[in-house]
Amino acid sequence: DLALYRSKDEGGGRHNVYEPQLHSHAEERRVMEIALRKALEKDEFSLAFQPVVDAASESLIAFEALIRWSNPEFGQVSPSRFIPLAEDARLVVPIGNWVLHRACREAVTWPADVRVAVNVSAEQLYEPDFVETVVEALSETGLAPQRLELEVTESVFLREGSRAGETLDQILALGVGLSLDDFGTGYSALGYLSKTRFTTIKVDRSFVQGAANGMQESIAIIRAVVAMAESLGMSTTAEGAETEHEVRVIRDLGCKKIQGYYYGRPMTADDVASLFGGQQTTLYG
């Protein structure tokens, strides 16, 4: 993508305008990668946990663990920014292992009917010992496999010969749940849905917003995803519901679970612990 910008600049003769920006962007990536390399040992990562509720009862059923990076030089860096960088630099495997262990360690202190969802990058899944890593995280923390759910995106099926399908089957055989994240935003060849028995399909926030704004296309897509999931024996989660209106629209469309700012923003592990101080499992209880 950098090359694309460069040739455009050269053609348009706007070297002076774009070149310094381009340079600082590449340079920033390089410096950020160096910082990322040291972030684990410097203990700069933490996890935030966002509630997922049952659409019908509004009771809390899970938290999604979301990584946070706080660095002295860069401040708070969004995972949308540094995870792709970590993937390119092959740092996402150790970082992902850390997330998995930390998330399980936290979840084991919660009420037994509350699960934890952990995002897994394709690069992690392609590691030959990935299943072992998951087994280890469970046995070291004592978390029941049924309380763990891994979230992957369609991109895991992109690399040929990666045996992603087999790895996912082994994960399912452990009793661990499996969610298909950001559904509808990537390459959707759908064929893999007949092979991998995902527990849940997560409908991307863009469709949730669209449906709430009355966009017929988004409504049709959510309807189709819900119907397809149901006939495949899978559940559905709507991502990113921010308003009561969005929640109502999603629920009417039949999504089984809801996650979004309306029910709760990502919160610290301590906030989650104090939420459970009174053993309550409903957010508005």
Ligand code: C2E
């Ligand atoms: P995701 O897995 O789809 O996670 C949901 C993202 O949507 C989170 O952003 C969450 O804070 C945000 N979100 C939730 N509800 C709402 C809402 O109502 N409105 C809006 N506008 N946003 C909402 P976050 O934490 O910035 O994470 C972004 C992405 O980074 C994640 O998307 C996931 O792809 C990746 N990511 C986060 N943590 C990890 C991790 O531990 N490992 C890996 N491999 N990727 C991670």
Ligand code: MG
């Ligand atoms: Mg996710």
Ligand code: MG
């Ligand atoms: Mg998502």
Ligand code: MG
């Ligand atoms: Mg998303």
